[in-house]
Amino acid sequence: MLAWLDPNDDSAPFPTLDSALKEPDGLLAAGGSLSPQRLLNAYRCGIFPWFEEDQPILWWSPNPRMVLKPKEVHLSRSLKKVIKSKQFNCTFDKAFSDIILACSAARKGQEGTWITTSMIDAYETLFKLGHAHSIEVWSADKLVGGLYGVAIGQVFFGESMFSLQSNASKVGFAFLCQQLVEWGYRMIDCQVHSEHLETLGAATISRDVFVRQLELYCSQVTHKNAWLID
Numbered sequence: 001m002l003a004w005l006d007p008n009d010d011s012a013p014f015p016t017l018d019s020a021l022k023e024p025d026g027l028l029a030a031g032g033s034l035s036p037q038r039l040l041n042a043y044r045c046g047i048f049p050w051f052e053e054d055q056p057i058l059w060w061s062p063n064p065r066m067v068l069k070p071k072e073v074h075l076s077r078s079l080k081k082v083i084k085s086k087q088f089n090c091t092f093d094k095a096f097s098d099i100i101l102a103c104s105a106a107r108k109g110q111e112g113t114w115i116t117t118s119m120i121d122a123y124e125t126l127f128k129l130g131h132a133h134s135i136e137v138w139s140a141d142k143l144v145g146g147l148y149g150v151a152i153g154q155v156f157f158g159e160s161m162f163s164l165q166s167n168a169s170k171v172g173f174a175f176l177c178q179q180l181v182e183w184g185y186r187m188i189d190c191q192v193h194s195e196h197l198e199t200l201g202a203a204t205i206s207r208d209v210f211v212r213q214l215e216l217y218c219s220q221v222t223h224k225n226a227w228l229i230d
Contacts, residue, residue, distance in 0.1 A: 002030040002219070004060070007034030013159070014045055017061045017207060026062030033057070034122035036129055043150055044209045046211045047099060049189060051117050060093050063207035066190040066197060070156075070180040072100045073173070074201035082167045083174060087127050088145075090175035093227055096127045099134040099146040103160035126150060133227055137163075137172040147176065153218035173200055183226035186217045 003015040010033055022192075032038055033059065034082060042048060043061060051058040052211035075083070082088070102122055126132035131152070134207040137145035145168025147161035156176070163169035180188070190202045205213075 003025065003029040004047055005029050005038075005057075005095075007031060007033045008129075010035045010038040012040075013057065014042065014058060017211065020061050020063070026060040027058060028061050029059040030056045032059070034118055036126055036131065039122060039126060039150070040131060040152065042107070043152055043166045043189075044214060045153075046207065048157070048159075049119070050114055051222045059206060062192055064193075064204040065207055066193050066202050066204050067210065067213075068177075068188045068190055068197065068202040070177040070185055072186060072201050073177040073211040074173055074199070076199070079170055079174065081166065083171055087139065088168060088171045090172060091138070092179065093127075093133055093178075094135060095136050095143060095146075096134040096148065097124065097134070098143055099148050099162075099204070100124070100160075102143070102146065102162045102164075103148065103164070121149065123150075130227070135176045137168045137175075139165060139168075141224065144188055144200075145172050147172055148182055149188075151185075152163055152223075154184060154220045154222055155189060155214060155217045156185055157189040169196075170200065174199075179226075184222045186220070187213060 008013055014028055020026050032051065047059050047061045049057055050060050100120055102121060104113050123132045132148060132150050134148040135146050136143060144165040145163040147158060148155050149158040160171045190197045193204055
């Protein structure tokens with residue numbers, strides 16, 4: 001039976017990960033809230049929220065987990081050419097609200113979005129507290145791509161990305177990896193398998209290995225002012 005989290009007790013622990021369902025893969029609990037305390041605790045435990053507008057908050061920890069080491073990002077020859085051409089300019093934390101709104105737009109072939117109004121509000125709060133961050137990709141003065149996620153210790157938990165021009169999201173991801181390497185990050189959580197991220201070097205590992213790495217890396221310190229430098 002799926003565990004139900006008390007929305008009035010954000011300090012209550014999540015169920016153990018081995019109690020997550022196998023079908024659908026990784027569904028662990030429902031309910032609770034999207035408070036900063038609950039969200040940050042979830043990420044540290046290898047859990048993330050994913051639900052639609054007409055559903056309760058659903059918490060997931062799939063097995064296996066897709067991750068990428070920033071130092072091992074794979075840039076194809078064609079992508080390196082695009083980056084070298086400087087047709088795109090990348091920044092970080094300059095337009096978080098615009099990025100999450102663009103990511104929340106329904107994709108081709110989809111009717112709705114999992115980035116609900118409540119999710120947007122929750123991650124806007126995390127951004128204001130310095131936990132959530134965005135990468136922006138610009139063509140001239142137009143925002144054409146980007147991504148956002150949450151940073152804890154030496155781990156960046158990727159949430160979503162979008163692209164309005166070919167290669168824009170890949171350029172943004174490459175920029176993210178470059179910055180994370182400079183700042184001493186060890187891992188990017190990509191959550192579930194994606195062919196797009198696989199081409200960039202992401203791979204799957206077991207949930208047990210992933211959690212052990214979180215226990216190590218989330219407690220480590222990165223460059224103190226990493227996200228304040230631009």
